[in-house]
Amino acid sequence: xxxxxxxxxxxxxxxxxxxxxxxxxxxxxxxxxxxxxxxxxxxxxxxxxxxxxxxxxxxxxxxxxxxxxxxxxxxxxxxxxxxxxxxxxxxxxxxxxxxxxxxxxxxxxxxxxxxxxxxxxxxxxxxxxxxxxxxxxxxxxxxxxxxxxxxxxxxxxxxxxxxxxxxxxxxxxxxxxxxx
Amino acid sequence: xxxxxxxxxxxxxxxxxxxxxxxxxxxxxxxxxxxxxxxxxxxxxxxxxxxxxxxxxxxxxxxxxxxxxxxxxxxxxxxxxxxxxxxxxxxxxxxxxxxxxxxxxxxxxxxxxxxxxxxxxxxxxxxxxxxxxxxxxxxxxxxxxxxxxxxxxxxxxxxxxxxxxxxxxxxxxxxxxxxx
Numbered sequence: 001x002x003x004x005x006x007x008x009x010x011x012x013x014x015x016x017x018x019x020x021x022x023x024x025x026x027x028x029x030x031x032x033x034x035x036x037x038x039x040x041x042x043x044x045x046x047x048x049x050x051x052x053x054x055x056x057x058x059x060x061x062x063x064x065x066x067x068x069x070x071x072x073x074x075x076x077x078x079x080x081x082x083x084x085x086x087x088x089x090x091x092x093x094x095x096x097x098x099x100x101x102x103x104x105x106x107x108x109x110x111x112x113x114x115x116x117x118x119x120x121x122x123x124x125x126x127x128x129x130x131x132x133x134x135x136x137x138x139x140x141x142x143x144x145x146x147x148x149x150x151x152x153x154x155x156x157x158x159x160x161x162x163x164x165x166x167x168x169x170x171x172x173x174x175x176x177x178x179x180x
Numbered sequence: 181x182x183x184x185x186x187x188x189x190x191x192x193x194x195x196x197x198x199x200x201x202x203x204x205x206x207x208x209x210x211x212x213x214x215x216x217x218x219x220x221x222x223x224x225x226x227x228x229x230x231x232x233x234x235x236x237x238x239x240x241x242x243x244x245x246x247x248x249x250x251x252x253x254x255x256x257x258x259x260x261x262x263x264x265x266x267x268x269x270x271x272x273x274x275x276x277x278x279x280x281x282x283x284x285x286x287x288x289x290x291x292x293x294x295x296x297x298x299x300x301x302x303x304x305x306x307x308x309x310x311x312x313x314x315x316x317x318x319x320x321x322x323x324x325x326x327x328x329x330x331x332x333x334x335x336x337x338x339x340x341x342x343x344x345x346x347x348x349x350x351x352x353x354x355x356x357x358x359x360x
Contacts, residue, residue, distance in 0.1 A: 001185045005213075008183035008190075018308075021253065033185075036218045037252050039291060072217050073201065077284035077353045078291055099282060099351045104257035111219060111258055128198075169349040171279045173257045 006031045037109040041081040042069025044101075044158055045094050045119035050135035051155060052119050054089050056147055057131045064147035067114065067154065068092070082115045090133045091125040094118060101157065103150045104173040114154055116167060150174060186211045217289040221261040222249025224281075224338055225274050225299035230315035231335060232299050234269050236327055237311045244327035247294065247334065248272070262295045270313045271305040274298060281337065283330045284353040294334055296347060330354060 001024045004011055009028035016023055016032050024033040044067060045052040053065045068089040072081040079097050086092050100116035124133045136142070138159040146152045161167045181204045184191055189208035196203055196212050204213040224247060225232040233245045248266040252258055259277050266272050280296035304313045316322070318339040326332045341347045 003183055003185055003188035005181045005183055005185055005191075008188045010188075011185075034251070035254060037254055038216045039219060071214070072291070074215055074217055074289040075286050077286050078282070079284065079351065079353070080286075099349060102258070102279060104259065106255050106257050106260075109254040111252070169279060171259065173259070 001033060001035075004029060004031055005033065035109075037106075037111055039072040039078065039081075040069055040110055040112045041072045041078050041085060042067050042112065042114050043082045043086045043094055043097070044114055044116045044154060045086060045090070045092055045124075046116065046162075047119040047122040047135055049162065050137050051141070051158065052086075052090055052092055052124055053134055053136055053141070054126070054130040055132045055134075056129070057126070058129050061147035063131070064145050065142050066147040066151050069112070069114070072113075078113050079115060082113070083117075086117075087127070089127045089130050091127050092123065092133070093120040095120055098167070099169055100167060101154050102169070102171040103153075104171070105150075106173060107175070112150055116158070149176075181213060181215075184209060184211055185213065215289075217286075217291055219252040219258065219261075220249055220290055220292045221252045221258050221265060222247050222292065222294050223262045223266045223274055223277070224294055224296045224334060225266060225270070225272055225304075226296065226342075227299040227302040227315055229342065230317045231321070231338065232266075232270055232272055232304055233314055233316055233321070234306070234310040235312045235314075236309070237306070238309050241327035243311070244325050245322050246327040246331050249292070249294070252293075258293050259295060262293070263297075266297075267307070269307045269310050271307050272303060272313070273300040275300055278347070279349055280347060281334050282349070282351040283333075284351070285330070286353060287355070292330055296338070329356075 004026035007029040011024040013022045068086040070085040094117040097115045097117040101114040103112040184206035187209040191204040193202045248269040250265040252261040274297040277295045277297040281294040283292040
């Protein structure tokens with residue numbers, strides 16, 4: 001960040017009065033520009049025990065498989081955002097949407113929220129950001145070609161929880177850098 | 181937003197190619213400026229069945245009572261943020277921190293995450309943003325002087341859950357505007 005969004009003059013990085021960390025502050029109008037973590041919302045859509053995955057058509061991790069997920073937008077709820085991303089990436093409608101998994105990823109200032117849900121009628125198709133979509137059980141998931149560690153972990157937990165018949169909400173942090 | 185953070189020229193509100201909603205886009209360098217919901221993290225600190233509340237020293241809702249909470253910062257986890265805010269506002273250390281309550285507040289593009297936790301040694305004191313702090317059971321909570329509807333709802337649910345002995349993670353949206 002180099003310039004103030006309000007007056008267009010240059011910003012400097014300093015600790016504002018009464019604060020305890022550096023912020024970008026306008027050298028002219030003194031507006032403080034806060035930046036905060038972004039929320040990524042997604043779904044674990046399930047149909048007849050199988051989970052819906054999408055093969056990514058875009059970088060990063062093009063050609064690798066993921067759960068439908070993306071940045072939460074202003075003006076929507078996290079549940080609406082998770083359902084929207086599932087429509088956009090997998091042309092799938094979902095219902096019975098329950099919070100299932102939260103991952104903090106502090107080194108990139110992101111927080112992931114995955115919702116477990118039913119895939120309506122088992123219907124899905126590739127949206128513009130996906131090359132293909134498919135339903136997978138534990139034995140057929142392309143485990144060696146999953147896009148991100150949070151997806152692998154969520155899928156492993158899901159299949160274990162499904163076998164046990166209960167689905168606790170888990171929160172943990174990803175402290176390492178995913179392979180790229 | 182009027183000016184580009186990267187080059188200082190003016191921005192315009194338009195739908196970028198491949199997108200489906202308006203963004204601020206620089207008229208010169210074409211940088212797209214995304215804005216996303218902010219996360220507010222907080223705690224429900226409990227000691228001997230009583231919940232720690234803070235009387236607000238700042239607007240909005242100065243002189244009203246709240247749970248310790250505030251904006252999640254870049255580079256921290258949601259759990260770390262909730263504990264940090266509890267220290268800043270109530271000079272309290274907490275442990276056994278478990279996700280308890282999520283509120284989406286889409287009309288102000290915020291998402292609240294409250295963590296249930298133990299208040300270490302029952303120790304607390306007013307931080308700079310609080311006038312006083314105190315431990316309250318259900319019968320002594322100042323119900324008529326709670327700062328925000330999400331706080332009232334979280335406290336009511338907490339005392340009911342404590343009586344029942346189990347603490348499901350709940351997610352819901354606040355669709356109305358709180359009194360101010």
